[in-house]
Structures are given as C-alpha cells and as structure tokens.
Amino acid sequence: MLSVEMYPSLALGTQRHRDCYYREREAPPHIPLCPAPCDMAARALAPSLLTPPPVPSQPINMPQDDIKMELENASLWKQFSSVGTEMIITKKGRRMFPQLRVKLSGLNPSLRYILLLDIVPLDSSRYRFQGDSWQVVGGAEARLPDRVFIHPDSPASGAHWQSRTVSFHNTKLTNNTLDTHGHIILHSLHRYQPRVHVVEARDMQSWAGGQRSFLFPETHFLTVTAYQNHKITELKINSNPFAKGFRQDGMNNKRQRDARQKRKLSQVSNMQDGESAASLSPSVSCGPCDSTQTLASHPPELQTLTLPSLPLLPSPSCGFSSNQISFQETPLPDPPLQLGHAYVSSQIADLTVDMVNGQQDATGSNHQPSDSMIDRSGSISLPPYTQTYPDTQHGSMSFSSSSLPQPSSSYPSLPPPEHSGPSLPHPSSQTTPSSTSDYPSLPSIDYPSILSSSPSLPHTSTTSPLLHQTSFTYPPLTPPSSTSSSPQPLLSSSSYHSLSQQELTQQADTGPPQIAFSFPDLPPSHPNQSQPLQMSAPLPSLPFSLSGATHSSSYPPVAPTEMGSFSQFPPGAHYLPEMVLHHPTLLETSLSSYPPPSSGSPTLYPPSSAPPALYPSFSSYPLRLYQDPCPSYSLPLRHVYRQPQLGHTHAQGSYLDMSGRAMF
DNA sequence: TCAGCTCACACTTTTGAATAGC
C-alpha cells in the first residue's frame, strides 16, 4: 500500500491569509489588523504544538518545471465569465457547468501523479444580484469545511494524464453543510475559484515529489441556489445538453410550458365541468404541434437567442468516457499511496479520508479530540456553531461592468478593508486590453503571487489564444530563476498587471501569452502585506504537499514528518479552520532560498531573515490518505472530520473532507 | 414583505442491462 502524506492546504483562500496557514519557524513580530482566529488559537496552544515540523532529511526532489495545464473548454468558460458565471448549488449536489476540463503536458510519463480539485473563496464577501450586477452586501459567512476532490484516476502515470482530457465533471457542489456524499460544500452567493493541483508521486517508494497548482481565472464563479442573471441562464441552456429542453426549440421552453399548463388547467376545468377529457379542444391538446408551431412562429430575433456562437460541447466520450481504459486497469503495480487518512480504492471511485482520532501526527504532536464524537460514517457530535464573522464589508460594492474596481497600484497603497470587495481574476483585462470587454462584470483580482520567470512558465495555450491562463506553481523548491536577475516579487495587482502585460509583450511573437505565477512557499507574513493580502489577494495559498511514506514497512523508513495539518481555532473564529499547509521542506526552502525583493519591487519575503509572520503558528492535525487496493475498503462516506479543539464552534465541527468519486 | 431556499416537475442525456443478429 502506498502512502502519501498530503498537506491539505489546497483551499487556502482569502481567509487563509487571515488564517495562519504557515507554521512559523520563529515568532516574528506580527501586527495583524484584526485578531485572526488562528492567532487566538495559536495563543491558546501549548508551545509544543507550535513547533515547526521537522524537515525531512532526504532532499525533496524537484518537480518538473515544464508542467503545463490548459483549460480545454476555456472559450466556454470565458463566455460565462464575461457575464459572471453562476453555479447552482443544491442540497443534493449540483455539477459544475461548464465542466472543469484540463489538459496536462510536461509530465514525466513514467512518474505518477495525483490530481486534485479544490474550490476556494475569492473574497470574504457575500453578494446579491441587484439591478444587473452583483453587489457586495456583507461579509462572507463562516468558511465551510474544505473538501478536495481527488480525481478518481489518481494516482496515474504522467502518460495517462497527458493522453486524455482530465475532467472534473463529476464534481458536485452543495450548500448542505452536513453533506455526506463528499460534495464540495460552498456558501451560496459567494464567489469561488476552482484550483487544480498536480501532485507528483515520484516513484513507488517516495512521494516526496513536488506539486503544481493551477488556476484559471476565468473559472471563478458565484454560487447561487437559483440563477440570478438571465444571461447566465441562457448560456447554460444553450450550452448544457441536459438543458436542451429549455431551448427555444425545446419541449420545455416557456411557450411549451405555458401551453402545457394551459392544457392542464383546461383539463381540470373540463373535469370539473363534467366534461370528458376526450372533449378537449384539439387546439389545446396537441402538444407536439406547439413545438413546431413555436419554431415556425419564432421571430428571427428570438431564434438568435440560442447563441449559435457557443462552442459545441464535446461528446461525453471525449477524454473521460467510461469506455476508456482506466489507469487502474493497467497492470501497473500498486504503489502505496498515502494521502493522509483517505482510502483510495483501487476502483477509483472511493476515496475515504479518515482522521485518526487525535492520533499523533508524524511529528509526534498529539492532537486529541476534545469535544466531538466522530466516526467514519461522518456522524459527529459537535458544539453548536456560531458564526462570528464580522460584517465589515462594503455595503454596496458592485463589480458590474460599470463599476469594476480598479486594481490597486501596490500593496502599500491597497485600499482599506472596506474596499476589498470583489476582485475577480481578469485575465483578459490584464493581458490584452482589447479583450477587456469580455469580462464586463468581472473585477480584476490581485494575485499576490510570485511571477515566475522560470523556464517552467507555461507559454502555450493552444485551445484559446485569447485565454491567458494564469498558472500558479507552488513549489519552487529552488529559487525561481529571474530573467531580470531581480528577485521574484510578491506581486501586487499592479505588478500583476504590468508584468502580465510585459509578458504579453515578450511573448507576443512566441505565442499566446500565458502568465504563470509561482507560489513561493512563503508565509504571508510581511506586515505591509497582511492587509492587502486579505483584501485583494485571496487566492494564493500553499498547496498540500507530499512526503515519503512513513508507515509502510515495504518502503525505506522516512523521518517522520508532519504533513497535512488542521488548524485549530478558538470559539468564535471568523472562519472555520481549514486545511492548512505545513510542508516543512517547502517552508524551509522558501524561507531560505527565495531571493530577496529588490528595492522598489512589490513586497516580497526576504529569504535570509525569517519573514515576519502574518499569523502566529498554530496547532494542526495531520491528514493522511491511504490507497487501499481492496475495493471492500471503499466506503460510501469519505470524510475527514477535523477534531474540534479549543471549543470549535461549527455545528459540524471543523472538518476536512477529501473525497473522490468515480468519474470514468 | 421579501430575498433566498427547497422541491416537484418535465425534459434531456447517460448508462447499463437485455435482446437480437451474425
């Protein structure tokens, strides 16, 4: 059985800049604008729990630098993004549409990788559709437990991933905080950004490879329980085959529905009048004729509403059809994959993340559950949740096309929190001014990331030349090479802007621009950055990480390392504790090897001096996933419930769920 | 009163088992 330890900080979003998602090696001065939950948690923790995880003695192999990911249906996403993508979330779970389908390249065909999808908040605001635009109406609700969708093919060889389109179409979104199906839990009327993570399983014996994380700004969306923008509805109806019935020529369009309703009413009326159904007027009862009639009678302008320019949806068999040979069907030996406490069945369908009740993590930190009863089935008993997120938000910020917030010029000059509102990624506006109109309702987002100038920068976008993918590459285990010999700055929005455009210029002759951001594993600790990060840079975060197996006897022993960890939050935390990244090696690397910022550059963490922590360290739980080749190990519920400590306040407790479902 | 949510509904596609044909 393979083992991979995973750092579940995939979903570090806006709040995570508030949360202390870094365990600091030191206790640098830190002046948070407001006491972060993790701050309080950290203060309440025993010092022993704050010890940074040990650095593995073995060197961490570098991931490939040339891993590229392309959003296959980028044009469709862009269409939706230009209007303001809305995703329906339901209690039972709703699929995403457009689907998140990517193509990978640059992987080592012989190595194994796992792919994960998580969805992180874009900001800490709640929205309402007023007029024709989305407006901020308050602060975000408490962060929900993060769940990560592990692609069911995982782990698969690089050749496998590259040979097909990788689709996360089976990912379901729900607003049911008690969901037991492993769907990704989101808040309604909040903005989110999906991210895809590629984790390298270097070989059968070591999972100490790196990982890359990618996000495509055009894939952000607003969660709704019912569509607010009719334009989105039209796009969905005309793009989604399942909604074909609602198209102008469909049997379920409004005209047909009205006709049916009229017939029904007529039938009821006739029945009440003692008339037989056979006496119904033919003009009322001929359904199919209505359709034909409707089509023929449609004025041209109505028929054009079907958006003929929409790209054809690829056939379901494209890349991820069930008839394709799954990686699991290949006679590859089963490497022990240990990804925290999730059980990944060999049947690719069941991933169960389990959490050992407060068991020791690799570092020996013992986290005992304090006040919850958790079993594998997901039943828990936790103290009631009380939301305490302050409604500090900006009452009427709109990111409609007419009121796009302008990106701040630099971190020091970033607006105060009340201006932190919508900050959507705006690739086109930041890369090609001519395409700005494609995102009329999307404010730009500030990526406080390091612009990677390493050779690994993605630079191709074969599917959508107008799409400027922004790839966040997390694990720069070595300092990213700088073409300008200057350190990689933590970009402010303006930096993002200018550099993007610069890259555009530089790449104008070489191909479609594609901006890659490398996420240094640096804590957002710069005091001057803390607020801007909170306000305008919600996305960057640290990915989970992997390390060598620690429990399988068939593999060389690896120094115990604390891997994934759960932050602990005190009662009243603004956000629930989430997956927190603690990758000692990356942390070490980032702290020690990252180039210092050049003067005048946007703030960057100096490498030599321990970066001032934005948040104090905090305790965490380890998370492990196990791959079990025995199908019987597959469990219907695949959750990890984080043990609440220090009186965690969520009704469910704070938990992490990582699940996988069969998609092929 | 109203915004937001839930649910039933009709329609569609997808999936898989059953059947027929070679």
Added chain:
DNA sequence: AGCTATTCAAAAGTGTGAGCTG
C-alpha cells in the same frame, strides 16, 4: 458459444416555478 449492435428502461442531470422559510 462468443462477439457486436441495437433497443429499452432506469438513473441522473437540467432549468423552472410554486411554495416555504426566516
């Protein structure tokens, strides 16, 4: 007997709109 193609029903995925809730 074995394989392939076709058919059919069930399951699942859609948006809609009425009704419910806080």
